[in-house]
Amino acid sequence: xxxxxxxxxxxxxxxxxxxxxxxxxxxxxxxxxxxxxxxxxxxxxxxxxxxxxxxxxxxxxxxxxxxxxxxxxxxxxxxxxxxxxxxxxxxxxxxxxxxxxxxxxxxxxxxxxxxxxxxxxxxxxxxxxxxxxxxxxxxxxxxxxxxxxxxxxxxxxxxxxxxxxxxxxxxxxxxxxxxxxxxxxxxxxxxxxxxxxxxxxxxxxxxxxxxxxxxxxxxxxxxxxxxxxxxxxxxxxxxxxxxxxxxxxxxxxxxxxxxxxxxxxxxxxxxxxxxxxxxxx
Amino acid sequence: xxxxxxxxxxxxxxxxxxxxxxxxxxxxxxxxxxxxxxxxxxxxxxxxxxxxxxxxxxxxxxxxxxxxxxxxxxxxxxxxxxxxxxxxxxxxxxxxxxxxxxxxxxxxxxxxxxxxxxxxxxxxxxxxxxxxxxxxxxxxxxxxxxxxxxxxxxxxxxxxxxxxxxxxxxxxxxxxxxxxxxxxxxxxxxxxxxxxxxxxxxxxxxxxxxxxxxxxxxxxxxxxxxxxxxxxxxxxxxxxxxxxxxxxxxxxxxxxxxxxxxxxxxxxxxxxxxxxxxxxxxxxxxxxxxxxxxxxxxxxxxxxxxxxxx
Numbered sequence: 001x002x003x004x005x006x007x008x009x010x011x012x013x014x015x016x017x018x019x020x021x022x023x024x025x026x027x028x029x030x031x032x033x034x035x036x037x038x039x040x041x042x043x044x045x046x047x048x049x050x051x052x053x054x055x056x057x058x059x060x061x062x063x064x065x066x067x068x069x070x071x072x073x074x075x076x077x078x079x080x081x082x083x084x085x086x087x088x089x090x091x092x093x094x095x096x097x098x099x100x101x102x103x104x105x106x107x108x109x110x111x112x113x114x115x116x117x118x119x120x121x122x123x124x125x126x127x128x129x130x131x132x133x134x135x136x137x138x139x140x141x142x143x144x145x146x147x148x149x150x151x152x153x154x155x156x157x158x159x160x161x162x163x164x165x166x167x168x169x170x171x172x173x174x175x176x177x178x179x180x181x182x183x184x185x186x187x188x189x190x191x192x193x194x195x196x197x198x199x200x201x202x203x204x205x206x207x208x209x210x211x212x213x214x215x216x217x218x219x220x221x222x223x224x225x226x227x228x229x230x231x232x233x234x235x236x237x238x239x240x241x242x243x244x245x246x247x248x249x250x251x252x253x254x255x256x257x258x259x260x261x262x263x264x265x266x267x268x269x270x271x272x273x274x275x276x277x278x279x280x281x
Numbered sequence: 282x283x284x285x286x287x288x289x290x291x292x293x294x295x296x297x298x299x300x301x302x303x304x305x306x307x308x309x310x311x312x313x314x315x316x317x318x319x320x321x322x323x324x325x326x327x328x329x330x331x332x333x334x335x336x337x338x339x340x341x342x343x344x345x346x347x348x349x350x351x352x353x354x355x356x357x358x359x360x361x362x363x364x365x366x367x368x369x370x371x372x373x374x375x376x377x378x379x380x381x382x383x384x385x386x387x388x389x390x391x392x393x394x395x396x397x398x399x400x401x402x403x404x405x406x407x408x409x410x411x412x413x414x415x416x417x418x419x420x421x422x423x424x425x426x427x428x429x430x431x432x433x434x435x436x437x438x439x440x441x442x443x444x445x446x447x448x449x450x451x452x453x454x455x456x457x458x459x460x461x462x463x464x465x466x467x468x469x470x471x472x473x474x475x476x477x478x479x480x481x482x483x484x485x486x487x488x489x490x491x492x493x494x495x496x497x498x499x500x501x502x503x504x505x506x507x508x509x510x511x512x513x514x515x516x517x518x519x520x521x522x523x524x525x526x527x528x529x530x531x532x533x534x535x536x537x538x539x540x541x542x543x544x545x546x547x548x549x550x551x552x553x554x555x556x557x558x559x560x561x562x563x564x565x566x567x568x569x570x571x572x573x574x575x576x577x578x579x580x581x582x583x584x585x586x587x588x589x590x591x
Contacts (some may be wrong), residue, residue: 133533255431
């Protein structure tokens with residue numbers, strides 16, 4: 001019971017503190033901007049802990065975060081092994097192949113107005129489809145190991161990046177292209193010096209969408225067969241064998257991997273597109 | 282018109298490429314079948330064939346290529362086979378009055394559609410309420426917005442089995458609720474982001490004008506902020522409903538569901554019937570197309586009546 005009361009009091013206190021900070025004179029400082037969401041997240045964890053302990057929820061149903069953290073610390077070797085299998089081999093390989101292929105295809109398509117006009121609506125449509133469903137087909141084509149996971153990721157990330165790149169390549173307006181023509185710039189020069197830089201915000205938009213898709217694809221594909229390692233494998237077997245705390249530890253790893261991957265791409269974007277209005281500020 | 286021509290050409294090109302891909306993809310299976318049927322195959326042993334590339338096999342067994350286009354369990358079915366399977370499990374069953382039979386994709390599509398719509402309603406409600414809270418409260422903006430972004434970088438599939446286990450432990454019967462939660466999880470974010478943008482889209486001068494009319498908070502919200510957010514809302518609803526469908530299928534895939542399009546894919550995988558998987562995939566694509574088109578029409582009608590139509 002005391003756990004429950006403590007959690008509720010902490011919640012009220014954190015709420016009050018955040019409300020006060022958001023109205024205080026420091027509200028635009030960097031520290032407060034980071035502190036407020038962090039406190040919100042910590043409050044959620046403490047509420048979870050308090051509710052689980054206070055209401056005596058069985059750890060088989062929902063383990064408290066502290067127990068998950070303990071499991072996490074005790075099984076770092078398993079988690080790391082699964083992480084390399086799923087994220088490095090499956091997701092990253094697929095992401096690299098898929099984004100490169102999409103990028104090159106976009107540049108090729110872009111030379112033909114007709115192709116662009118035909119492929120853009122199709123690409124937009126396919127990008128909205130539940131492509132994860134092809135996972136079982138690709139697993140049966142490419143086998144159980146990471147190659148099939150990478151293949152699923154390739155297909156999943158291909159269309160968002162393709163569509164965004166094609167759209168980005170149209171971003172340079174006719175005035176700017178005309179200017180390049182008055183410089184007697186060749187197609188390649190115009191592409192590299194004008195159109196690709198102008199397209200980078202769009203390309204990164206596609207890449208950022210693709211980071212999450214890559215992890216989803218790699219994990220889903222493991223539900224359809226994998227060697228005895230990998231995050232999806234561990235989650236699906238963990239749910240069956242009631243080692244729920246290990247499943248939550250895997251979920252924590254997946255969450256962190258997703259966030260770090262996204263932040264990484266967003267960070268690269270910041271460096272590459274420093275000139276764009278959305279990055280100045 | 283030009284656009285339609287271009288799209289049709291590209292689609293045709295895809296179908297042609299698909300047809301060509303069927304031969305190398307299926308050559309091994311069809312050679313195995315031919316061998317079992319007692320026909321001559323070079324090389325004769327299946328083990329030897331494993332070492333050779335599909336192209337060499339095709340060149341040496343050109344008479345068996347055609348077999349690959351009419352296999353029962355192909356690695357890659359032809360578009361016609363997929364279309365036939367799709368028709369067999371939808372239109373044909375509907376004509377025999379068995380549209381809601383458990384073997385019919387209409388039934389499974391209906392199950393998936395229900396969860397998708399529940400998830401869509403839930404996600405849209407959460408997204409809109411969250412956006413209103415974010416626009417009106419600084420604390421919520423500062424504490425919620427970063428987590429909303431982080432929530433989307435978390436691969437939902439990792440969480441999906443847990444959501445299903447948890448809800449069954451809480452005594453919720455069936456899979457409708459957990460599936461709806463998963464699809465709401467994917468669906469709320471585009472709505473939230475779009476609505477925050479939309480609700481903030483009125484210019485300061487417009488808000489000032491309302492203040493000179495002595496309009497109070499709810500009035501400013503109902504007469505200015507909400508109407509000007511509608512175009513943003515529809516754009517994000519279209520993204521949202523597609524995301525909700527993805528969420529439902531993800532919720533059906535890894536968790537041993539027995540009904541729904543995702544479950545058809547899963548069952549097709551377990552029973553080794555690729556045609557069922559492909560038919561379910563195309564049914565899902567058609568469903569997504571219909572849903573997005575419906576919202577698109579709704580958007581056009583609404584915006585036109587609001588005087589914002591293009």
